[in-house]
Amino acid sequence: MGVVIGFFIRAHFFPNFLSEAEIGVLALLVSYSSIFAQVALLGFNHATIKYFPYFRNTGEGHGGFLPIYLLVICTGFLIFLVFYKIIGGFLIDKSDLFGQYYYLCIPLTAGLLIFMVMDNYNTVLYNASTGVLLREFGLRVLMLLSLLPLIYNLINFGQFAQIYVVTFSIIALFLIIFVVWRGECHLNFRIRTVERQMIRAMASISFFGFLTGLNNVAILQVNNILIDLYYDEAQTGIYVTNFFFAALILLPSRGLNKIAPTVISDAFKNNNLQAIRNIQYKSTINQQLIATLLLVGIYINLHNVYKILPESFAVGSWVIILTGLANVIQMTGGVSGAIIGFSNYYRINTYLSVIQLALLVCMNMVLLPLWGITGAAAATLSTVVILNIFKFLILKRKFNIQPYNKKHLLVTGMALLCLAINTLVPKLPDLMTDILTRSMIISIVYVGANYFLKTSVQMNTAINNTLGRLRIR
Numbered sequence: 001m002g003v004v005i006g007f008f009i010r011a012h013f014f015p016n017f018l019s020e021a022e023i024g025v026l027a028l029l030v031s032y033s034s035i036f037a038q039v040a041l042l043g044f045n046h047a048t049i050k051y052f053p054y055f056r057n058t059g060e061g062h063g064g065f066l067p068i069y070l071l072v073i074c075t076g077f078l079i080f081l082v083f084y085k086i087i088g089g090f091l092i093d094k095s096d097l098f099g100q101y102y103y104l105c106i107p108l109t110a111g112l113l114i115f116m117v118m119d120n121y122n123t124v125l126y127n128a129s130t131g132v133l134l135r136e137f138g139l140r141v142l143m144l145l146s147l148l149p150l151i152y153n154l155i156n157f158g159q160f161a162q163i164y165v166v167t168f169s170i171i172a173l174f175l176i177i178f179v180v181w182r183g184e185c186h187l188n189f190r191i192r193t194v195e196r197q198m199i200r201a202m203a204s205i206s207f208f209g210f211l212t213g214l215n216n217v218a219i220l221q222v223n224n225i226l227i228d229l230y231y232d233e234a235q236t237g238i239y240v241t242n243f244f245f246a247a248l249i250l251l252p253s254r255g256l257n258k259i260a261p262t263v264i265s266d267a268f269k270n271n272n273l274q275a276i277r278n279i280q281y282k283s284t285i286n287q288q289l290i291a292t293l294l295l296v297g298i299y300i301n302l303h304n305v306y307k308i309l310p311e312s313f314a315v316g317s318w319v320i321i322l323t324g325l326a327n328v329i330q331m332t333g334g335v336s337g338a339i340i341g342f343s344n345y346y347r348i349n350t351y352l353s354v355i356q357l358a359l360l361v362c363m364n365m366v367l368l369p370l371w372g373i374t375g376a377a378a379a380t381l382s383t384v385v386i387l388n389i390f391k392f393l394i395l396k397r398k399f400n401i402q403p404y405n406k407k408h409l410l411v412t413g414m415a416l417l418c419l420a421i422n423t424l425v426p427k428l429p430d431l432m433t434d435i436l437t438r439s440m441i442i443s444i445v446y447v448g449a450n451y452f453l454k455t456s457v458q459m460n461t462a463i464n465n466t467l468g469r470l471r472i473r
Helices: 002-017 020-041 044-054 058-091 097-124 129-151 157-181 196-230 233-250 253-269 273-300 302-308 311-332 336-341 347-371 373-399 406-422 431-453 457-469
Strands: none
Touching (some): 020 058, 020 196, 044 097, 044 196, 044 253, 097 129, 097 157, 097 253, 129 253, 196 233, 196 347, 196 373, 233 311, 253 336, 273 302, 273 373, 273 406, 273 431, 302 431, 311 373, 336 347, 406 431, 431 457
């Protein structure tokens, strides 16, 4: 449901009721605020996932962990305000469109930060779904509602931008209410005695987690910022609108990526390396299955995408293809980042993220002037390939984890088969009929072939259970 609502917002309402530059402004607000929120977190979200199992005790309020968390974040928010002033002085041109709305980064950062803190805390209490529900569905519903007065010319873009920022704080408030309702909002300051060695370890993983988290968010947002610096908000708006279609590929991994770190952290605590191997294998094959189908589905309907979007957005077709392929590779890498990040080799994740950000910036500096926004997408694909090779080699050497086998090749082969079959399907004049017809044909072939080839035990089990409920044999 979140995908459907998000599709209408990003593919229909934004392109038809906002200019390319206004879409770019909203994207830049989120890009800068996401980086600022990571600064304010101070990496303590990583320490929470890693060491909360040692504090977990509902009867004692989890050792006063939540007040410690909130104290750290308040300190981080003050640091962000200094960072905000510095960035604004060096990078933001107050005369351009984004410069007029840069001040909204402060409330947007606050909303993002509160949500991230409460979502992280709720996740270590083994509830990842509520945060995903609020972010992927609730936030989009609020955005859709906030668009209505803009569509009917009851408000202007400036007022809409303010409401847009407020929606992030609203979902944060909902999450706070949920945590309180669960009885997990323990604000007592009876903090359990913590060994000095654990304090040093928490400080260390927070520091490296801060660097890793900041780099990872910068990696996601740097393209938007660099496109704006090299070109303007309009090109940024075209890029992010096309990028949205490729980003749909990553949505199925959100839930897994939320809960996997907690499970992996517990497995490391119990020294259960076999469980980690199983998690990594299942994550690679199942995510590849889903991501590949989504990429094929987007590619075969590319001509339909530009019947939905205004003509000016068609220059970004290669953005969809290249970033979509990058997302498939990313998902096929499984949860390798979480395994490295919550092992004793967590510092490696920091080094890798620094390398990835440096590569991404350098490649953008070379490719953006040559290919425009397509260059940004090519830079993303190149860095994702390089970093996933590094992660594979690290897991192989440090943990003897090698999750890939012939089934991964079969999935790729079925995708190529579907692309070949698609060339035989004629283009139908009606938009929805064409989308549904070719999507259904390809889905039936892809899922059916992988089912009979037994590429995924989990997929076959799910299909068999569904058929069983329908009393079909």
